[in-house]
Amino acid sequence: xxxxxxxRADSILTSLRDSGQFKFLQMIEGPMDATVRLRGSGECLxxxxxxxxxxxxxxEVVEAGIKGLRDYGAGTASVRFICGTFTPHEVLERTIAxxxxxxxxxxxxxxxxxxxxxxxxxxxxxxxxxxxxxNHACLIDSIRLATTIKKGVHKAVYRNNVLEGEKSLxxxxxxxxxxxxxxxxxxxxxxxxxxxxxxIADLPAMRRMCDEYGALLVVDDSHGxxxxxxxxxxxxxxxGMVDDLGAPPLRGENAARSAAPPGNRIDxxxxxxxxxxxGGAGGFVAASRRAIDLIxxxxxxxxxxxxxxxxxxxxxxxxxxxxxxEPERVQRLKDNVAYARRRIGEAGFDVLKSPTAICxxxxxxxxxxxxxxxxxxxxxxxxxxxGYPVVPEGHARLRVQISAAHTQQHIDRxxxxxxxx
Numbered sequence: 001x002x003x004x005x006x007x008r009a010d011s012i013l014t015s016l017r018d019s020g021q022f023k024f025l026q027m028i029e030g031p032m033d034a035t036v037r038l039r040g041s042g043e044c045l046x047x048x049x050x051x052x053x054x055x056x057x058x059x060e061v062v063e064a065g066i067k068g069l070r071d072y073g074a075g076t077a078s079v080r081f082i083c084g085t086f087t088p089h090e091v092l093e094r095t096i097a098x099x100x101x102x103x104x105x106x107x108x109x110x111x112x113x114x115x116x117x118x119x120x121x122x123x124x125x126x127x128x129x130x131x132x133x134x135n136h137a138c139l140i141d142s143i144r145l146a147t148t149i150k151k152g153v154h155k156a157v158y159r160n161n162v163l164e165g166e167k168s169l170x171x172x173x174x175x176x177x178x179x180x181x182x183x184x185x186x187x188x189x190x191x192x193x194x195x196x197x198x199x200i201a202d203l204p205a206m207r208r209m210c211d212e213y214g215a216l217l218v219v220d221d222s223h224g225x226x227x228x229x230x231x232x233x234x235x236x237x238x239x240g241m242v243d244d245l246g247a248p249p250l251r252g253e254n255a256a257r258s259a260a261p262p263g264n265r266i267d268x269x270x271x272x273x274x275x276x277x278x279g280g281a282g283g284f285v286a287a288s289r290r291a292i293d294l295i296x297x298x299x300x301x302x303x304x305x306x307x308x309x310x311x312x313x314x315x316x317x318x319x320x321x322x323x324x325x326e327p328e329r330v331q332r333l334k335d336n337v338a339y340a341r342r343r344i345g346e347a348g349f350d351v352l353k354s355p356t357a358i359c360x361x362x363x364x365x366x367x368x369x370x371x372x373x374x375x376x377x378x379x380x381x382x383x384x385x386x387g388y389p390v391v392p393e394g395h396a397r398l399r400v401q402i403s404a405a406h407t408q409q410h411i412d413r414x415x416x417x418x419x420x421x
Contacts, residue, residue, distance in 0.1 A: 020367035054405030056279030068314030111283030125152025126184030192235030198358030226276025278319030
């Protein structure tokens with residue numbers, strides 16, 4: 001006899017199917033690249049990947065992972081504080097810190113768990129976390145977890161990228177300062193690049209405002225790594241908020257050990273190794289040494305979950321080295337982005353003006369977005385339609401994502417397919 005859960009789940013799934021909102025998993029039968037081989041569809045242009053620099057299938061990145069597998073085995077078989085910390089973790093974390101311009105960094109099996117570790121570990125009762133309304137779900141859940149675990153941690157939300165006026169960041173900061181209960185540290189958290197909009201946070205203005213109110217600035221830049229800034233170091237580099245490297249590109253463990261981190265004006269970062277930086281897996285927190293030490297000592301996602309596999313750590317480290325030594329790769333991505341935005345606009349679609357690699361085409365209705373995505377796939381172009389609950393009701397979209405691996409011919413084929421819609 002079906003349980004109450006069975007009946008409830010069947011009702012939800014039937015509703016999703018009937019309304020055209022049911023998501024089907026596409027099976028890729030080969031490596032991630034500018035084109036992919038999809039089961040049932042054959043070879044398709046891929047415009048929905050986070051492989052912004054085309055490094056997911058780079059021979060050096062692949063070989064580094066293979067060597068890491070041979071040298072260190074298939075798994076760590078432990079959490080970090082027991083016997084799960086290997087040399088590749090040390091090398092990668094020094095490399096990440098140098099890339100981001102922080103004193104230290106620490107890796108996790110995913111960017112989600114990195115974010116999940118942040119606020120529940122570092123916040124205490126009396127603290128206030130102020131969040132942009134369009135922050136990624138991992139930050140939202142981290143805040144919810146912190147306010148649930150530690151009673152007396154307060155939260156506030158401001159309108160996306162609105163720093164002054166009603167429901168603004170300043171209004172939230174003023175309320176936190178005036179509160180008799182919120183007497184602890186104020187944290188302001190934002191995406192660097194907003195994943196569904198392709199817009200960017202005004203980090204210089206936010207830095208000035210945080211300094212005015214004694215707040216710490218936290219940036220999740222998962223869609224900024226490899227995309228923003230001359231060397232692809234992130235949105236803070238795009239705004240000139242990190243010192244130049246002033247040193248040759250990193251090459252292996254010795255360089256990673258000896259490199260001194262440059263100055264930085266963002267207090268804490270969360271980020272990913274699973275997008276532009278090799279497209280493998282894993283995430284990180286980059287911050288001061290004291291913040292990282294506290295996460296190592298108290299962060300539940302690292303105390304109770306296995307370490308990042310060494311093969312992934314080796315691949316990610318090599319991907320960062322390639323990014324830093326080949327600024328022309330980042331520039332090729334920027335050129336592709338500019339060309340794609342111009343061509344999509346010429347085809348009659350409105351695309352938000354932005355330097356990021358995310359080009360959302362708003363279609364409002366979720367079922368329509370999914371139907372358009374299906375038709376594009378029939379035309380040999382792989383683009384995903386996003387709707388609720390990934391974005392709010394009424395804001396469904398096709399999210400076109402550009403890579404340095406794409407050619408202008410690839411982009412022209414994308415635009416030709418869009419015109420047929």
